[in-house]
Amino acid sequence: MSGDNSVRLFCLPFEGASAGVYLPWSEETGPSVVVTPVELPGRGRHPRTRPCGRLEPLLAEVMPYVVRMCDRPFALYGHGLGALLAYEIAARLEWEHDAVAERLYVSGAGLPHRPPTADRALGHLPDEELLRGLGRRGRIPPGARDPRRAARTLPALRADLAVLEAYRRDPRHVVHCPVTAMGGLDDPGVAAADLAGWRRCTRRPLRVDMFPGGHYFPLTARREVLRTFSRDLDRPRAVRRALAATARSY
Numbered sequence: 001m002s003g004d005n006s007v008r009l010f011c012l013p014f015e016g017a018s019a020g021v022y023l024p025w026s027e028e029t030g031p032s033v034v035v036t037p038v039e040l041p042g043r044g045r046h047p048r049t050r051p052c053g054r055l056e057p058l059l060a061e062v063m064p065y066v067v068r069m070c071d072r073p074f075a076l077y078g079h080g081l082g083a084l085l086a087y088e089i090a091a092r093l094e095w096e097h098d099a100v101a102e103r104l105y106v107s108g109a110g111l112p113h114r115p116p117t118a119d120r121a122l123g124h125l126p127d128e129e130l131l132r133g134l135g136r137r138g139r140i141p142p143g144a145r146d147p148r149r150a151a152r153t154l155p156a157l158r159a160d161l162a163v164l165e166a167y168r169r170d171p172r173h174v175v176h177c178p179v180t181a182m183g184g185l186d187d188p189g190v191a192a193a194d195l196a197g198w199r200r201c202t203r204r205p206l207r208v209d210m211f212p213g214g215h216y217f218p219l220t221a222r223r224e225v226l227r228t229f230s231r232d233l234d235r236p237r238a239v240r241r242a243l244a245a246t247a248r249s250y
Helices: 019-029 055-068 081-097 127-136 147-166 192-201 222-233 237-248
Strands: 007-012 033-037 074-079 104-107 179-184 206-211
Touching (some): 019 033, 033 222, 055 081, 055 147, 074 081, 081 147, 127 147, 179 192, 192 206
Parallel strands (some): 104 179
């Protein structure tokens, strides 16, 4: 590893999705950024076949894998639900393993600061009402309306919404890495002002990047998103070590 300057980029999926959506990214980032999808229970090749609808058991499923794969400098990316998971994982890596990320990317999600009201909660609704509610927000995940995939996608989607709708951030949980909050210019539910709220979660700088497209801009503006990763993470190891030491000193 002495001559390897690569950064491992852990990628957490959005609600209802498999982390397999990130597999094509590894072909476009080059050797300096090692894309590492983090699969959630109940989807893809995860050995647990049932989705998990509570945050702590969900993190207990994925943290051992992330810790095991921290064999080099790392960053975390997540979209939607994945943004909250990436943030929680980054915080736990700091508290429990003294491991500070190169950067945390939170995408398509503002910082939750209050529970949703009854008329905003969707996870308990019947399938069609659930999809209509998500459609009004521009947030129907790919495959949710496909009859061949719905039997697997909808249970995962409901579990993920349960995690999102019950989420309460502990204001004491502040990370020591820079954060980039990413959004779609045409996303009706997440504006730049919402992304700016992530400033409360880090002692390092926050950058807000907006991309063309709606809520699922990481799929439609993939090249622009991947260029951002390469620009941030493709740096000599000596520079990264100096930045990590500065982050730990705060």
